[in-house]
Amino acid sequence: MDRLFVEKKPEFNSAAAPLYRDLRTSLQLGALQSLRIIQRYDLEGLEKSQFEAASRLILSEPQVDTVSDKLSIAEDEHWFAVEYLPGQFDQRADSAAQCVQILTQQQRPLIASAQVIVLKGPLTTNDLTRIKEFTINKVDSREAPLEPPATLALTPSPPPDVEILSGFRDRDEPSLEALRKTLGLAMSVADLAFCRDYFQNEEDRDPSITEIRMLDTYWSDHCRHTTFLTRIEEISFDPGTDPIKESYDLYQSARNLVYGEEQRPVTLMDIALLGMKQLRKSGELANLEVSREINAASIVVPVDVDGQDEEWLVMFKNETHNHPTEIEPFGGAATCLGGAIRDPLSGRSYVYQAMRVTGAGDPRVPFEETLPGKLPQRKICQVAAQGYSSYGNQIGLPTGQVSEVYHPGYVAKRMEVGAVIAAAPRENVFRGEPATGDAILLIGGRTGRDGVGGATGSSKEHTDSALENSAEVQKGDAPTERKIQRLFRNPEFARRIKVCNDFGAGGVSVAIGEIADSLEINLDKVPKKYDGLDGTELAISESQERMAVLVEAADIDFFIAEADKENLECTHVADVADHGRLRISWRGKPVVDLSRQFLDTNGVQGSGRVRVTAPPEDSPLGRAIESVPENGTLEDKFAAVLTDLNSASQRGLGEMFDGSVGAGTVLWPFGGATQSTPPDAMACKIPLLEGETDTCTLMSWGFNPRIASWSPYHGAIYAVTESICRIVSTGGKLSDIRLTLQEYFEKLHDDPSRWGKPFSALLGAYHVQNALRLAAIGGKDSMSGSFNELDVPPTLVSFAVAPARCSTTISPEFKRTDSTVSLVTVPRDSHLRPDFEALIRIADQLHRLSSSGEILSMHSLGEGGLASGLARMAAGNEIGFKADEQTIPGLFRERYVSFLVESPSPLQIEGAVPIGKTYSVPSIEIGSTSLPISDLLEQWQSPLKEIYRSKADSPHPAMETFRYHEGPRIKAPKESVARPLAIIPAFPGTNSEYDSARSIRDAGGEAEILVFRNLTSDAVDESLQALANAIRRAQILFIPGGFSAGDEPDGSGKFIATVLRSPVVRDAVMELLTERDGLALGICNGFQALIKTGLVPYGEIRDPEPDAPTLTFNDIGRHVSCYVTTRIASNLSPWLSRCGIDDLHHIPVSHGEGKFYASSEQILELAANGQVATQYCDHAGVPGMDIRHNPNGSLFAIEGITSPCGRVLGKMAHSERRGCNVARNIPGEKHQPLFESGIGYFL
Secondary structure (H helix, E strand, C coil): CEEEEEEECHHHCCCHHHHHHHHHHHCCCCCCCEEEEEEEEEEECCCHHHHHHHHHHCCCCCCCEEEECCCCCCCCEEEEEEEECCCCCCHHHHHHHHHHHHHHCCCCCEEEEEEEEEEECCCCHHHHHHHHHHHCCCCCEEECCCCCCCCCCCCCCCCCCCCECCCHHHCCHHHHHHHHHHHCCCCCHHHHHHHHHHHHHHHCCCCEHHHHHHHHHHCCHHHHCCCCCCEEEEEEECCCCHHHHHHHHHHHHHHHHHHCCCCCCCCHHHHHHHHHHHHHHCCCCCCECCCCCCCCEEEEEEEEECCEEEEEEEEEEEEECHHHHHHCHHHHHHHHHHHHHHHHHHCCCEEEEEEEEEEECCCCCCHHHCCCCCCCHHHHHHHHHHHHHHHHHHHCCCEEEEEEEECHHHHCCCEEEEEEEEEEEHHHCCCCCCCCCCEEEEEECCECCCCCCHHHHHHCCECHHHHHCHHHCCCCCHHHHHHHHHHHCCHHHHHCCCEEEECCCCHHHHHCCCCCCCEEEEHHHCCECCCCCCHHHHHHCCCCCEEEEEECHHHHHHHHHHHHHCCCCEEEEEEECCCCEEEEEECCEEEEEEEHHHHCCCCCCCEEEEEECCCCCCCCCCCCCCCCCCCCCHHHHHHHHHCCCCCCCCHHHHCCCCCCCCCCECCCCCECCCCCECCCCEEEECCCCCCCCCEEEEEEEECCHHHHHHCHHHHHHHHHHHHHHHHHHCCCCHHHCEEEEEEECCCCCCCHHHHHHHHHHHHHHHHHHHHHCCCEEEEEEECCCEECCEECCCEEEEEEEEEEEHHHCCCCCCCCCCCEEEEEECCECCCCCECHHHHHHHHHHHHHHHHCCCCCEEEECCCCHHHHHHHHHHHCCCCEEEECHHHCCCCCCCCCCEEEEEECCCCCCCCEEEEEEEECCCEEEECCEEEEHHHHHHHHHCCCCCCCCCCCCCCCCCCCCCCECCCCCCCCCCCCCCCCEEEEEECCCECCHHHHHHHHHHCCCEEEEEECCCCCHHHHHHHHHHHHHHHHHCCEEEECCECHHHHCCCCCCHHHHHHHHCHHHHHHHHHHHHCCCCEEEEECHHHHHHHHHCHHHHCCCCCCCCCCCEEECCCCCCCEEEEEEEEECECCCHHHCCCCCCCEEEEEEEECCCEEECCHHHHHHHHHCCCEEEEEECCCCCECCCCCCCCCCCHHHEEEEECCCCCEEEECCCCCCCCCCCCCCCCCCCCCCHHHHHHHCCC
């Protein structure tokens, strides 16, 4: 056993500063003087030389780390260590083991990691206790012991056989209730009694504990929507509820049309689905894909590919992980996105854009005000954002919008919603039916204890003990899911899948159990993360990144072979039978044997009563928010609106999420030259592997908790309408819109008034669907939003989706000066509902104008009214607005279902009134009052600046503008190549292989993606040799961006660097560069690997030295995703031969470790040699350290460097993430002719 302590040098310990600030501010620990964070590694099974090499090359970097085999603690310091609970996935340790395996080319070693926190200052015992409570989440972590363990091998005792619940058939209701509490079941006593009767009357035996646990999962509210399917037997309407009663009568009329004489119970689910059923019956939903598989909402969309229309399926899905994120924010939020991705992925579509909408209490509340049994809101918000962004960034999914809604009700339980959109050529998706003899294969990750009981946990009310339920939260493994995405994108593979189900809630029992009516499942074949799992755990574990596919038995070998090519395990675990039962065996014995008829009852259908209560007379509609002073100055009123939490800028939050990967984001999440104005909807191109398209999809959301708390009915009406208006304001056509709804309500119990809230909300959503002839074709309900006596606000979030043309999308930021700004208003009826007929007419006119280019910018207004809208639209390009005071009535009042439109001339459409002009002076001028945009921006960005930081000061002021004009030192290759070949290795965690290959092909080269396999030591050897052989065939080695091995252990690019250092690959690389006139390129993660191996700046692979240049963590201490301006500083490299010195390019960055660091002497020497290729700069081309232009704090603003000869280029900005209509709302030249230069070198 070897132990190593690794500590970042003070200059680089960026992780310590945020925790230090948090402890001093949240816990008010003035006595805390400083804080250090040290990584601790335990390694087992390595020889001394192997351990020393791993310590030097993988576990540490001499430029930024100090290492020791002992922990050095001063007398005035306190310390404790934190580690994951046994069985929890530790990505740092796992990635370290993967890297060491490549280093040794032997079996993967055992590695454990812990984080040591060292505190300096006169802290009391109580202070230390509070610090530990703040930093250690007992759901997944624990305080680590001081002494090294005897062994890292998990050697659990073999679990006992599955227990039979003897006497279960004889239990009465009180006894069943006692059993329910003892086992912590989510099902009701009535469900247990139903099970008792089944086993007594039909099976004549007692059940196994596995059967009861499985039924508790299978029938849970999470899996089977039991609350939504409860029969509503009595409905009463209080006085003052006339509009809700009117909508109910509309619903009943539609039921008669849809169902005719058939008797159907009234349920919440029926209200939610009736709009879709009604429009299908009338033929108004012709593009809906109808299938036995319910993977996600799916529509047929014509997509233009190189001028020819093809039929594609566009799928979209929203998913919640409210309960998991509440108790373990990182894992809960990460697997919220992972689960959302897997649903359309199981439909064989490629997920290409994500959205995140969350609900929280005020994150600025002091730690001391945290309720017992709760995590602090600040910590939930920050860590959940890290979890969701980490998963999306690793898997390579661009996030188009991130929005957090604040309301005190979400202290009861957080709302964590992920929504995704996916697409595939229709010809790639085959929908089959199960047949006797078919096989079911498990593809992807292995099974562990994480997620055991997750479905039932999410279905239960949150109580003080929720933080003790460690197994309920799944752990995400984004690199594995990326591999599944790549596998399912293979047309030959996808077309052979008959049915697919993802492993989400309920694990094997549900994912496989739903595929066919008759099944034989063998748990002994299910791959395990570790030994010790019993039959029940194997049956219901919700371990992530797994897919169940139904295939013909003859195709088993094909599927196993194709999965292996993508570095994935594929195992035959079940077969389709013909006996009408679900049978699961473990250790050769049956542990589940249930009739399908019984299983499909979903338990006892409950019954409920509904009482619809009238909203208070004091409506928030048509009024300013409460903080706006009635008699204040214009400045005071603007400040009140812009500093309201639900109006404030969330740029610091949004920039944590990669928005550019995939090279298809049409509207950047923050538009304009200042990247300040968020679009109303996200837009992304259909993800083609080859060819060009002008087809994109738009997705938006709508919800206001203040309106919903006043009236759930109006809250839903305005949520749905807001999501629709946001599509319209982005250039979409109203009639093309399809909806999916997210319902999140308190635990209803048997209280008719509580039942009245979702009932009213769903009627409000139905009313809009009926009036606009639009349908919600998907949705997700979560009905457990309660904590003791606290409840979440009645939440119905609406998501709207529509196909559109990239070239006619509209963004909100003002585009030019002296334009007309008009307010377009849709009137409301006497019940405060929008005039939907007027909305249809106005939306049609707006779409016509936006399609013809007659609208420059447009914004759908909301709670902040005109004041918020004008400030947002002015901020992006710092274009002012000028108006007379009398032309803008109601500047601060709520303005939902209204549009603010910039056009070259006054709008000639219904409801439009000109209110002013755009203005060359960067201020909003109303009458005699002038409000500088810079002041408004500061107010707008201030409320959340301590929660989600967007600014950081650089300790390195030195700056110089480098210019090297002497050109390349190397000659063109001896022999020209018509189509140079670029090898693009795809390592575990690589996410930019598609974008990179496309850029090479578009420039006239050939690209070959080579997947690196490392599941076994043989696979490692084969992959190293395959990569070396491929490099010898190629002219270019292109290492793309991503998060190789999750950017672990505690640093980026280490996995790739270890591969490049292997003798066989090293020799091939050096031969390419020194003997064959080849080139090498590394972008982002690839640059990190090049600099860690010495290929830049030295031009050769060498061991790292303490004074060598490196890339390290961003000054701001988080991932940064934004557009930067870079200038060409040297034309030494062939990669930049078609660029001129001082050329400026606007390119996206997305990284957490992009800060270039070296001594000033080294940097000046590199510059003199022409090796500083590019620098970050402002829009005028001046390099600097301002975080707005140099987002990572790179010294001398260096963005890219080369080897001495220029053959090797490493850069952080993603030049490959560009294309026609990409980032339309970011001005400037986005095409850097990098790839044309590199390919042209060989011609």
